[in-house]
Amino acid sequence: MEAKTVKVRVPGTSANLGAGFDTLGIACSCYNELELSLHRDEYLDIELQGEGAKDIPTDNRNIVWRSITRVLKKAGVEQEFRGAKLHMTNGIPLSRGLGSSAAAIVGGIKAANEALGAPLSTQELLELATEIEGHPDNIAPALLGGMTISTVKNGHPETFRFIPKLHFKMVVAIPDFYLPTKAAREVLPDKVDRRDAISNIGNAAMLVAALLKGSKKFIYNAFDDRLHQPYRERLIPGMSDVFKEARTAGAMGAFLSGAGPCIIAFTDNSEEKVGTSMISAFADHGVKAEYRIFSLDRDGAVVIE
Numbered sequence: 001m002e003a004k005t006v007k008v009r010v011p012g013t014s015a016n017l018g019a020g021f022d023t024l025g026i027a028c029s030c031y032n033e034l035e036l037s038l039h040r041d042e043y044l045d046i047e048l049q050g051e052g053a054k055d056i057p058t059d060n061r062n063i064v065w066r067s068i069t070r071v072l073k074k075a076g077v078e079q080e081f082r083g084a085k086l087h088m089t090n091g092i093p094l095s096r097g098l099g100s101s102a103a104a105i106v107g108g109i110k111a112a113n114e115a116l117g118a119p120l121s122t123q124e125l126l127e128l129a130t131e132i133e134g135h136p137d138n139i140a141p142a143l144l145g146g147m148t149i150s151t152v153k154n155g156h157p158e159t160f161r162f163i164p165k166l167h168f169k170m171v172v173a174i175p176d177f178y179l180p181t182k183a184a185r186e187v188l189p190d191k192v193d194r195r196d197a198i199s200n201i202g203n204a205a206m207l208v209a210a211l212l213k214g215s216k217k218f219i220y221n222a223f224d225d226r227l228h229q230p231y232r233e234r235l236i237p238g239m240s241d242v243f244k245e246a247r248t249a250g251a252m253g254a255f256l257s258g259a260g261p262c263i264i265a266f267t268d269n270s271e272e273k274v275g276t277s278m279i280s281a282f283a284d285h286g287v288k289a290e291y292r293i294f295s296l297d298r299d300g301a302v303v304i305e
Contacts, residue, residue: 003038003081006114009304010034010107011145011297012092013099014170014264015137018223018255019203025099025148027141027297028170032103033304034064035087036111038072042082050090052100063101064088067108067132074128075119095178097258102138105129110143110301130157138258145300149208165214169293171265172257173242173278176288179235184259187231196226216252216268223253223266236261238285242278249277 012030016022032050044065046058056062064086072078088107094100109129113120120128126143130136136157140148150159207222209215233239239256242263246254251265251274267274275291282289 003115005037007035008111010103010301013138013141014257018225019200021227025137025141027145028294029297031091033089034107037085038081039083045085047087052094063104064108067105068112071112097260097262099138102142106142106301145298164211168266171275173263173291175261179261181259223255242281245277245281249274
């Protein structure tokens with residue numbers, strides 16, 4: 001078998017969207033790019049630039065390479081291709097709740113699969129990436145684009161992907177500190193009140209319905225969450241005030257992106273005003289932050305020239 005050199009682009013993602021804890025995800029217009037050349041000799045050459053370039057390992061510990069080897073093994077060619085040259089350009093901030101690990105995993109499996117002539121189906125890639133990541137909420141939108149609803153049945157992820165009819169931009173406030181997902185999960189309770197569970201079920205369903213129908217009227221309270229954001233607030237100074245100021249500036253709503261610390265506001269106007277207000281609210285709590293404006297990515301992981 002001959003393997004070709006391929007270059008792929010993978011979007012950043014946001015999970016949860018407030019009430020849809022561990023189930024909802026959305027792809028954003030910030031990207032990592034990866035060029036892969038598989039080799040028969042046992043050597044590894046990894047070049048990095050962009051976000052986190054100084055902090056990402058360039059040896060066998062690299063998550064992109066580890067994901068590539070999983071595809072090689074599943075395709076039965078791990079002994080044929082034992083090395084690779086990788087060049088990665090990262091535009092997704094690390095450990096900020098924007099799906100950097102999911103993008104790395106999806107980039108690796110997508111590139112390896114394409115280099116081998118696509119022996120694995122999209123569903124097989126989804127299952128493999130979910131197995132590596134542990135949950136599909138960021139994996140699904142990174143792979144498929146758009147907005148996704150994901151569940152896991154008997155160890156197998158099932159994903160419904162759609163393009164919202166409601167027009168919006170995502171204003172992303174990016175605080176100047178890291179928050180590992182593990183630390184953000186450790187503050188969550190083992191059990192929740194039934195009323196909180198009912199509230200989240202209703203809000204998550206309302207959010208999906210409003211986006212599918214393009215109904216702005218029902219979206220304003222649909223981001224409210226009782227399962228994870230109240231407990232993670234202690235890790236993110238000023239979180240509730242950032243939410244409040246985003247709404248005051250004209251946002252439809254705001255939520256913690258994944259495990260945080262990034263906060264995203266949905267807007268259909270006044271993006272600059274909303275972003276400035278969010279950054280100011282963080283500053284009032286001694287947190288330096290910047291903001292970026294993203295659109296919905298519709299394509300997910302794709303091969304580029």
